[in-house]
Amino acid sequence: MxxxxxxxxxxxxxxxxxxxxxxxxxxxxxxxxxxxxxxxxxxxxxxxxxxxxxxxxxxxxxxxxxxxxLQPKTTKKLMNDQLDVWAASGVEGHFQDNTYPWYPFHTFVRNQLAGIVGALSHEVVAMNSLTVNLHLMMVSFYNPTPTRYKVLMEAPVFSSDTYAIKSQIAIHGYDSNEALVIANNRPGEDCLRMEDIDALLDERGNEIALVLLSGVNYFTGQFIDMQRVANKAHEKGCIVGFDLAHAIGNVPLLLHDWKIDFAVWCSYKYLNSGPGAIGGVFVHEKHGRNHTLQRFAGWWGNDPATRFALHLQPEFVPVPSADAWQISNPSIFSCVPLLASVQIFDSVxxxxxxxxxxxxxxxxxxxxxxxxxxxxxxxxxxxxxxxxxxxxxxxxxxxxxxxxxxxxxxxxxxxxxxxxxxxxxxxxxxxxxxxxxxxxxxxxxxxxxxxxxx
Ligand SMILES: Cc1ncc(COP(=O)(O)O)c(C=O)c1O
Missing domain, CATH: 3.90.1150.10 (Aspartate Aminotransferase, domain 1)
Structure with missing residues (x-):
């Protein structure tokens, strides 16, 4: 044969x-x-x-x-409950006739999220999606000057982060070919070495405005020593932010204690909140209380005491916390699966x-x-x-x-x-x-x- x-x-x-x-x-x-x-x-x-x-x-x-x-079994019931409230009560669902009224809905996931990322409750808020949040954070925390305008990122990095960072650099009138500093693995190796990041910051930290790295790299799965990065970057006068898409709900985090300036995440991976689920941010309280920061403002970031004064209150008064970066009222139907999920995280x-x-x-x-x-x-x-x-x-x-x-x-x-x-x-x-x-x-x-x- x-x-x-x-x-x-x-x-x-x-x-x-x-x-x-x-x-x-x-x-x-x-x-x-x-x-x-x-x-x-x-x-x-x-x-x-x-x-x-x-x-x-x-x-x-x-x-x-x-x-x-994957989908928690409780998600469907929680979702159906909210559809029922909407059907039965219409606008009243915002404040009454509801176990989880819509107006404060983002607060029902706050403590659990804070626990997952190691933050104080007022340092976290569920909002938008990851890349949108990255842009909003960069509006406040990427403040280039003629002598310090560079952004340190790693390779390989998820495309959306690259697009966001390059477009922010361009908006400030800089050329990303020149303004991007890339932390690379050594030839023949796959992951970053912490000592190489240290060396890069020692050499070029004075030119870098923002260090923006992944907590866990999407490609290699490497979990970098975020505290070490933050310490070194702060020593050199840089702001430090993290993309936690692959870190949140996966690895232990202590964002507050590590003095990370800001972080962003999505909730559809380890947080099991469904495709395109609502994302979130962490803003360290030292910035959350700073009223002078530039930001894109919207009514949901305004002090709740005057939020409903509407046209009678044209001056934006930021909530003294991460909440100030919210712009719009959140989609309840993308918050509900997050609630189902963080309840499980909280229980274990x-x-x-x-x-x-x-x-x-x-x-x-x-x-x-x-x-x-x-x-x-x-x-x-x-x-x-x-x-x-x-x-x-x-x-x-x-x-x-x-x-x-x-x-x-x-x-x-x-x-x-x-x-x-x-x-x-x-x-x-x-x-x-x-x-x-x-x-x-x-x-x-x-x-x-x-x-x-x-
Ligand atoms: C590391 C990383 N950054 C950014 C994104 C983009 O997320 P979004 O579509 O929620 O903005 C993803 C999506 O998987 C990701 O893995």
């Missing part, structure tokens, strides 16, 4: 135990994964989420919380979630290492303190083909050009068995060989 190709899966059953860099012992076998789930004190949380299924109703192995988190706490997350992601790392294929390599930091849930895998050969095979096997993850798969076990709804199953499918496809039989 000539010219007939067979794909032969080469499965390697590895049952060895090993240490990761937290000293946890893992094993590459199904019983171990199942036992981890049985012993998991947070396992009950999975049942609070709707897990997508295939056509036969079998749950998919959803490892894509870095892109879109970031500390417990982080602890489980480290074990889950550590298990994923261990299983990936056990595959021992030169077709894949992990680009996310090996240091557990320098990453969150996500592990990014570089696929050296036919990455899109591999991605399609994973999808066919019921695994939901994503692919970022040119060759990176992002895999994210989320402690709220993923299991150790999910991680183990993913690794088996990956191992099978990586070990498949095309054999020509004579």
């Amino acid at each position: 000539r010219n007939i190709f067979f794909v032969i899966p080469l499965l390697i059953f590895n049952i060895s135990a090993s240490d990761n860099n937290r000293g946890i012992i893992y094993q590459d076998n199904e019983i171990f994964a199942q036992q981890c789930d049985e012993n998991d004190s947070l396992a009950y949380l999975r049942d609070q989420f709707l897990i997508p299924t295939n056509e036969s109703g079998v749950p998919l192995i959803y490892l894509c919380g870095h892109s879109l988190g 706490g970031m500390k417990a979630l982080r602890e489980k997350s480290l074990r889950l992601t550590g298990y994923l790392e261990y299983l990936l290492d056990a595959i021992k294929s030169d077709r894949i390599s992990i680009i996310t930091p090996r240091d557990w303190q320098a990453r969150g849930c996500q592990i990014s895998i570089r696929v050296n050969d036919r990455p899109e083909e591999l991605m399609a095979l994973l999808r066919e096997a019921g695994i939901v993850c994503d692919f970022r050009k040119p060759n990176v798969l992002r895999i994210t076990p989320v402690p709220l709804y993923n299991t150790f068995h999910d991680v183990w199953q993913f690794a088996q499918v990956l191992k099978m496809h990586l070990s498949s060989r095309v054999v020509l039989l004579d």
Whole structure:
């Protein structure tokens, strides 16, 4: 028989135990994964989420919380309740006839958000979406002068941040080719080194008006030492802001104590608040109380005591807190899913979630290492303190083909050009068995060989 190709899966059953860099012992076998789930004190949380299924109703192995988190089961009821209030009471729903009146709705998520990002309550507010918030923050906190007009950002960075930053630089009359300072990884490395960021700030900090980095990088999954950046940047006289799209609800944050000037986020990833959900900002109280800052103003940022004076009150009086950056009244129907989500976060706490997350992601790392294929390599930091849930895998050969095979096997993850798969076990709804199953499918496809039989 000539010219007939067979794909032969080469499965390697590895049952060895090993240490990761937290000293946890893992094993590459199904019983171990199942036992981890049985012993998991947070396992009950999975049942609070709707897990997508295939056509036969079998749950998919959803490892894509870095892109879109899953729907809490309580979301639909909370949403329906508000639709009912609107139907039954119309405008009265703003103030009465409602467990969660619309007028103060943003305050119902405030304390929980503050807990998640390590802020004082008046330093956070849910509003708009991430890129819009980035623009609003830059209006206030990017104040270039002829000697200090540069912005430090990292590479690779999500396109929207680049567009926002470049357009802000242009509005101030500067050329982004000259005004952008980029923190890069070293040749042959994938992630930033903190000492390189320090050195960059030591050398050029005096020219930099704003340091604007990602808490967790969308591509590599690297969680940078935000406090170290803030300390060094402040020492050099720069303002420090963070994009927390991939950090909020993922890694422990202490924005207030770290003296971060501002931060922005979206809520559709680890905060599980649905596609295009309402985003948010953190503004450190030292700025929140500063009435003299430039900002784009709107009635929702005005002192509530005079907000409804309307045309009788033409002078803007900013609320002395992050609330002053609100412009419009928020969409209640995009706030409701956030409320459902933060109630879950509040019930469990970031500390417990982080602890489980480290074990889950550590298990994923261990299983990936056990595959021992030169077709894949992990680009996310090996240091557990320098990453969150996500592990990014570089696929050296036919990455899109591999991605399609994973999808066919019921695994939901994503692919970022040119060759990176992002895999994210989320402690709220993923299991150790999910991680183990993913690794088996990956191992099978990586070990498949095309054999020509004579
Ligand atoms: C790191 C990062 N920045 C910005 C954005 C854009 O977010 P938005 O569409 O909410 O403005 C995203 C979206 O995924 C992101 O991951």
